[in-house]
Amino acid sequence: MARAKPPLFLARAHYRRRRLRDAARLLPILGLILLLLPLLWTHGDRTSLSSGDVIYFFLVWVALIAVAAGFAPGLSKGEGTEEEED
């Protein structure tokens, strides 16, 4: 006989957790892109740096921290079930 299937909402939670892990993996890549982005506009004829750049970097930074903080509880919750390493 087949193993009892988990109910639908559980499967859904499982799926969500997997996608959350994907998102957690993508986050640093997005972060890197955002942090390298100013290279494009600080390069040309501008020689000095404006307060706008400083504000930009700190905003990106805070956003990354906030998103990571949003991910962390969900990620550590699924920690016990490691068998499904995709």
Place this chain on the structure above:
Amino acid sequence: MPFNLLVFACILYVVFLFAVAFIVERRAQAGRLGWLRSPLVYTLSLSIYCTAWTFYGAVGYAARSGLEYLTIYFGPTLVFIGWWWLLRKLVRIGRQYRVTSIADLISSRFGKSNTLGVIVTVMAVVAATPYIALQLQSVVLSFGVFASVTPDGMAPPDPERTAIWVSVGLALFTILFGTRNLDAKEQHHGIVTAIAVEAVVKLVALLAVGSFVVWGIADGVGDIIARIDAADLSAWQVEPGRWTGLIFLSAAAVITLPRMFQVMVVENDDEGHLARASWAFPLYLMLMSLFIVPIAVVGLDRLPAGSNPDMFILTLPLAEGQGALAMLVFLGGFSSATSMVIVESIALATMISNHVVIPLWLKLRPRAGAGDDLRAVVLNARRLAIAAVMALGYGYYQVSGGSAALAAIGLIAFLGVAQVLPALLAGLFWRGANKNGALLGLLTGFVVWAFTSFLPSFGPGAMLSEAVFSQGLFGLSWLRPQALFWTDGMDPMIHALFWSLTLNVIALCLGSLLTFPAPLERLQGAAFVNVFEGAVGPQRWARGQAEPEALLTMAQRILGEDAALALFQGAAREQGKDGFLPDPTPGFLDTLEARLSGSVGAATAHAMISQLVGRATVTVQDLMAVASESAQIMEYSAQLEAREAELTRTAGALREANEKLMQLSIQKDAFLSQISHELRTPMTSIRAFSEILTEGDLPPDLVMKYGRIIHDEAKRLTRLLDDLLDLSVLENGTVQLNLGMASLQQMLDTALTAARQTRPERSFTIHRDLAAEVIHVKTDADRLTQVFINLISNARKYCTAERPELRIVVRQRAGRITIDFIDNGKGIPKESQTLIFEKFARLTDANRAGGAGLGLAICREIMTNLGGSVAYLPGQGGAAFRLTVPLRLEKLAA
């Protein structure tokens, strides 16, 4: 501010830290750590990434090169918010295999090779020395700042004496709390907590100065933004190469710095803490760097030209007359420097003792007795190592003269430890990486780093001659330290970063691709790379010839008497034995090795056990055994699963059979009671009337009447018994069929004639399609006719219509004939439709017409025997039955 007060505050602060560490150690020993093992403490302890370099140097860095200082924090931020990639695995491996340091990790992964451990240790020590010097320098500088503004004639402190005092003090503190005991897990709760406290002081000090600058000196955020825009900082230009390279470098360093590895992996109590730290640590970094630019801008603005920007954070409050704030800042800087030095020296001392001293000691005294307590050796080795590391740092500080800008030294150290990164990543994610590859990669990276970054940092003519700088090593122009392979014009830092790591990776890959790993390396590789699958355990010892007593002696030397005895007793009890000497089973040897490696590192523990077990390495056969063992386990579990499924099936079948049996039993009971009832009714009337007859004196017409009743009842009995007999014959399948060709039309004619006897007073209209009935069927004509008669009689008996009609429809399709008998009565209610074919099933007593209720049951059995079926057809405007018979019935094989 009086200089004495400063020293006093400093000492008071250190005493406070002592107290914290001491109390926590006491609580840890009592097992009452509670909130001290929280994610908060873990996150704060990670802050040793922010050393004095960050505390003082960041402002100087910002003043010199603008926003570039941010890259030093961006790298760690990316690594931590991407913890799911790497840190999670690193921490899991560290906990699972009781890794004691980054050298231990590398050595353990690549076949527990101590050579690798030694190389990583040497690299770490060399790279850390300038970094420790940097911390000393910053403390000395900050003392100097206070001394220079002392108006009351206090003698300014002698920088050299300050440096010595600081070094000795730090060494003492570290030795006191870092080498108190030889823990199986190499954790130091007291120190970690003290560092967490220092982290708070650092942060508070920096935020306080920042707030003072923004809202005290400047006129709020808007003013600061205006000042940033107004500042003439033409040098503030982001260079793409340096920007990208430094983000990468700091990301690599946060993983490989020995002190970061120590707090992040070795001191980790709970993997869950990492999830919290994944955002909390970047947050800490962000707060630490939030006010750097304002301080730098205001400092450049307010302080006299030529003042050291590295000390702005201290000189600015002093210049504004904020003595208390300056004191706080001083303590913050002091915290940054001391916490870094303490943890770094502990990490390095662990590496030195585990990978250099103990192996040497064991080589010199291979078979020392039980009295030779190795723990004392290990602890003393660590104490000496701490002192030595500190002395090296002090020496470097003396030699370099403490003049170079802080940031440059920090980056050189970063790049040095980053050379471990390729081996680490390959070890964690590539099973094919082997010891030779790691060895080649590490050596190449180290040599290139030393040649292009470390040695040139002393300046031309110091370590490398001027000639080497301009003409290259041995006069080869492609071997110039800052233009390898003729790459002139690169930024020296990026030049070193690019070449050292590129050549490192190339050597690692080539070495791994071209050479073949030993079995133990392959085993460890699989265990590390697949740590989450858990399929491959670490190395397994074959049952060796080790004497349990010798093992105990050795374990006592390292773990101490009590711990070793407890371990052995527990293992013996698990094996079901009394006493302290378990059998040296593979499982026990594995446990023992894991415990030992928590104290002296994997390579040493492995060497010690293999010395006693008498086998130095794992063989290819062992590998195969492990592989086939796990395959067997999988196969076994698959078999179990199949068997379980089979059992479930069987149980299901049994349950069904049981239900059927129960039903049959109920049916049988019902049948018996029904039968006795059916037999008793005619019997009763026969008995009654025959009694009356025997009394005599009856008029002859009554005698005749009673006699007829008796005769009728006897006939009914006979019919009932005939039916029963018929049914049992049919049900048993022992009926003899007379197969032959017969005309369907003739059979129907016969049946209609015979059925006319039933309720002859009713006149039925029969609708037939005679043409369709011209079919010759090969079947048992008598039996089929019997069914026809039964169905037609039923219609005659039960059809309640005023003008009863019966339609007989014959169809032929695909070798089968269907014959429908449809009357125009009220039909059979739906809920009874399945019942009518059961024995003694009669619908209502009102319709009882002398039958026993066996007619349809017999019909069904006959049809089954004839290879056909009978079914009730609903929705025909009356009772309707459909018979299906095969056109040509062949004799059944039975």
